[in-house]
Amino acid sequence: EIVLTQSPGTLSLSPGERATLSCRASQSVSSNYLAWYQQKPGQAPRLLIHGASIRATGLPDRFRGSGSGTDFTLTISRLEPEDFGVYFCQQYGSSHKTWTFGQGTKVDIK
Amino acid sequence: EVQLVESGGGLVQPGGSLRLSCAASGFTFSSYAMSWVRQAPGKGLEWVSSLSGTSTLTGRGFTTYYADSVEGRFTISRDDSQNTVFLQMNSLRAEDTALYYCAKGVPTAFLPLDYWGQGTLVTVSS
Numbered sequence: 001e002i003v004l005t006q007s008p009g010t011l012s013l014s015p016g017e018r019a020t021l022s023c024r025a026s027q028s029v030s031s032n033y034l035a036w037y038q039q040k041p042g043q044a045p046r047l048l049i050h051g052a053s054i055r056a057t058g059l060p061d062r063f064r065g066s067g068s069g070t071d072f073t074l075t076i077s078r079l080e081p082e083d084f085g086v087y088f089c090q091q092y093g094s095s096h097k098t099w100t101f102g103q104g105t106k107v108d109i110k
Numbered sequence: 111e112v113q114l115v116e117s118g119g120g121l122v123q124p125g126g127s128l129r130l131s132c133a134a135s136g137f138t139f140s141s142y143a144m145s146w147v148r149q150a151p152g153k154g155l156e157w158v159s160s161l162s163g164t165s166t167l168t169g170r171g172f173t174t175y176y177a178d179s180v181e182g183r184f185t186i187s188r189d190d191s192q193n194t195v196f197l198q199m200n201s202l203r204a205e206d207t208a209l210y211y212c213a214k215g216v217p218t219a220f221l222p223l224d225y226w227g228q229g230t231l232v233t234v235s236s
Contacts, residue, residue, distance in 0.1 A: 035222035044211055044226035045155065056224065088155050092221035097175040099221055101155040
């Protein structure tokens with residue numbers, strides 16, 4: 001099973017600041033099959049990025065996914081108030097067809 | 111508009127069974143792979159199971175996948191005539207307590223998951 005480790009656990013930032021979230025895999029993620037989701041309190045997760053760098057339909061371009069192999073990054077260039085929440089990465093490239101999530105990074109208001 | 115509405119959650123004793131349902135609308139249900147993802151109270155997301163749709167069929171027909179933690183206890187299935195996906199959960203344990211989300215795969219793939227329901231809560235306790 002591919003284990004995903006996200007860092008930091010919590011990111012305390014102010015609106016307008018840049019957020020950099022990391023997702024590291026225990027082994028290489030095939031075909032960069034790595035997605036990012038955002039979850040706000042009391043809500044279902046929302047798909048942001050797939051294929052490591054492809055933005056979901058309608059996602060603002062301040063969100064950028066990058067990386068390959070075992071190291072992936074989600075960057076939010078200028079935080080908006082609505083961007084605060086918990087972000088999860090998920091790999092879906094495992095040949096064993098067991099698809100895992102990272103433990104999440106919470107982005108909260110400083 | 112895509113909608114996914116889960117039902118069937120509740121309180122069940124350890125060792126018991128429960129069947130979750132997810133009613134879908136707003137898209138051609140039969141074409142898409144469907145998944146269940148759970149979230150224990152205050153915890154992160156855990157992928158549970160996925161089931162192929164007609165766009166993800168292989169030569170062996172419909173395909174199901176399960177997390178190791180539920181393999182042999184949970185069964186995912188679908189009824190395309192009712193636009194519904196199910197999760198039959200047997201031999202339930204306290205650690206299965208979670209909010210269970212139903213989610214739709216992107217076109218022609220199991221994952222990622224582009225639409226999610228609001229979840230149904232399963233509590234396993236005596």
